[in-house]
Amino acid sequence: MKILVVSGFLGAGKTTFIKEMAEKTGQDFVVMENEYGEVGIDKTLLDEGNDINIWELTEGCICCSMKSDFASSILTIANTLDPEYLIVEPTGVGVLSNVIHNIQQIEYERISLLSPVTIVDANCFDHYMRDYRDIFEDQLKVAGTIVISKRSFSSPEEMDAFLAKIRAVNPDARIQAEHYSHMERSWWETLLNTGLNGTSIAPEKMETPNLLSLGLTGISLPGPNHLIWFLEQLIRGAYGTICRAKGFIDVGGTLLRFDVVDDRYSITGFEESEQPKSIFIGPKIKRRELRKLLIKELRKSS
Numbered sequence: 001m002k003i004l005v006v007s008g009f010l011g012a013g014k015t016t017f018i019k020e021m022a023e024k025t026g027q028d029f030v031v032m033e034n035e036y037g038e039v040g041i042d043k044t045l046l047d048e049g050n051d052i053n054i055w056e057l058t059e060g061c062i063c064c065s066m067k068s069d070f071a072s073s074i075l076t077i078a079n080t081l082d083p084e085y086l087i088v089e090p091t092g093v094g095v096l097s098n099v100i101h102n103i104q105q106i107e108y109e110r111i112s113l114l115s116p117v118t119i120v121d122a123n124c125f126d127h128y129m130r131d132y133r134d135i136f137e138d139q140l141k142v143a144g145t146i147v148i149s150k151r152s153f154s155s156p157e158e159m160d161a162f163l164a165k166i167r168a169v170n171p172d173a174r175i176q177a178e179h180y181s182h183m184e185r186s187w188w189e190t191l192l193n194t195g196l197n198g199t200s201i202a203p204e205k206m207e208t209p210n211l212l213s214l215g216l217t218g219i220s221l222p223g224p225n226h227l228i229w230f231l232e233q234l235i236r237g238a239y240g241t242i243c244r245a246k247g248f249i250d251v252g253g254t255l256l257r258f259d260v261v262d263d264r265y266s267i268t269g270f271e272e273s274e275q276p277k278s279i280f281i282g283p284k285i286k287r288r289e290l291r292k293l294l295i296k297e298l299r300k301s302s
Helices: 014-025 042-047 068-081 096-104 122-131 133-142 156-169 185-191 224-235 287-294 296-301
Strands: 002-008 029-033 053-056 085-089 117-120 145-148 174-176 212-217 244-251 254-261 264-269 277-282
Touching (some): 002 014, 014 029, 014 185, 053 068, 068 085, 068 096, 117 133, 212 287, 224 244, 224 264
Parallel strands (some): 002 117, 029 053, 029 085, 117 145, 145 174
Antiparallel strands (some): 212 277, 244 254, 244 277
């Protein structure tokens, strides 16, 4: 079983990248999700239209130490499902060097590590380097391949300037600047066949950001315009300092998916039959205000 770790900060687009990989390669995947908070969202997105086995680990970050449940889950997957590939998606604030080190502790002839991939949202690069530098730099330094997921550069000079920032942190990484959706199958297969070359990764000792999370289920709003108003208020700080939010919400009987990263948001439809639920992540969350707005019973009583 080959293990590919797909890292990236909150909202970088790891789940979308993994979904594209599954579609482009058609390989036998098991995906291990390490969600932040008690409400899982990404499993639903990966399930949509894909025949993928997905394991969710929500009890703490798999990077913090040699977690026994993380190790036992990997060994269980290897010994029972025995897929050709296990894709590990750590939480967005996971320390990549620790994740790699922890997997190396249980490597044997049937388990091998591939060169890790880090997904980077170029729009948030400067913000994350300023506010979450230790963890963000670690995700860049340890990566064998760095994939830019969200940004269209206006000129070659602008792209070169951004790539120089990445190379200043990791001069040896392979950088994929063109969006991965345009890449041929051979590029994806290279990711699935490039080993770690026996390099031992020393774990980094650092504190993870003091981020809080709030998971809500059964959320709704009267209509789509109310959702737009809510997200505009959210990115302006009306509900606390929230750097990441995502979920599915009932708006007047229609289920919509929303996604918030930093000061940007998107709204899309969702065809799957899914229960409304959401997760909010940030250093300061106005829990009571969010519950009163999004939970119908509390909204009526307020």
